[in-house]
Amino acid sequence: MTLSVSEAIAQRFSCRAFLPDPIPEQVVRDLLARALKSPSGGNLQPWRIIAVAGKEKDALTPLAQKVLFGNPQGEDDEFPIYPKKLEDPFRARRFKVGEDLYGALGIPREDKPARFAQLAENFRFFGAPVGLFFITRREFGHGQWAHMGMLMQTIALLAEEQGLATCMQEAWGAVRETLHGHFGLDEAEVIYCGMALGHADKDAAINSWRSERAGLDEVAEFRGF
Secondary structure (H helix, E strand, C coil): CCCCHHHHHHHCCECCCECCCCCCHHHHHHHHHHHCCCCCHHHCCCCEEEEEEHHHHHCHHHHHHHHHHHCCCCCCCCCCCCCCCCCCCHHHHHHHHHHHHHHHCCCCCCCHHHHHHHHHHHHHHHHCCEEEEEEEECCCCHHHHHHHHHHHHHHHHHHHHCCCEEEEEHHHHHHHHHHHHHHCCCCCEEEEEEEEEECECCCCHHHHCCCCCCCHHHHCCCCCC
């Protein structure tokens, strides 16, 4: 059964536990090819994608572990995942989503090892069989980075249509420099983030949890109606 766009948006979530079932390369190719219709200002199409599976995907976990064991904050980078100082309501939202996530797993705040273990699952793609990395160029600005987000959202919705799940993973930005060298990228290129792709483990407790969203009246104004 084909999903409507509204249904795909409503059921999409950040999957954090995947089944190991492999995804054929042709399925990934078809998905990405359709997503390339995503909007792009000036038709720059300011993106490149690296898809990894099997040994290529598995090789990335020890690379990330080596960096993060030495520095849990990750590599210094010109593109931080979050601003250094978040004001409310953004700070409160970030704090709550973290507490709710660990609460869904039954991990209390004082259990730091368990929290770090869950965080480390990012660098296993939460068990997904496919990882995607999104690459743009250093000279591009916020407009082109926004277009990259449009591409990623399109991929996520197309994945829903195919019965697949995704998790957009900015966490990979913590090892951006290491990934740059591993993939042999051009000096002008920069990795934005990763995405896990596969079949959701519907029995995993973490996949039954959903983050809250602000109400419409908190974020929108209507003028002249």
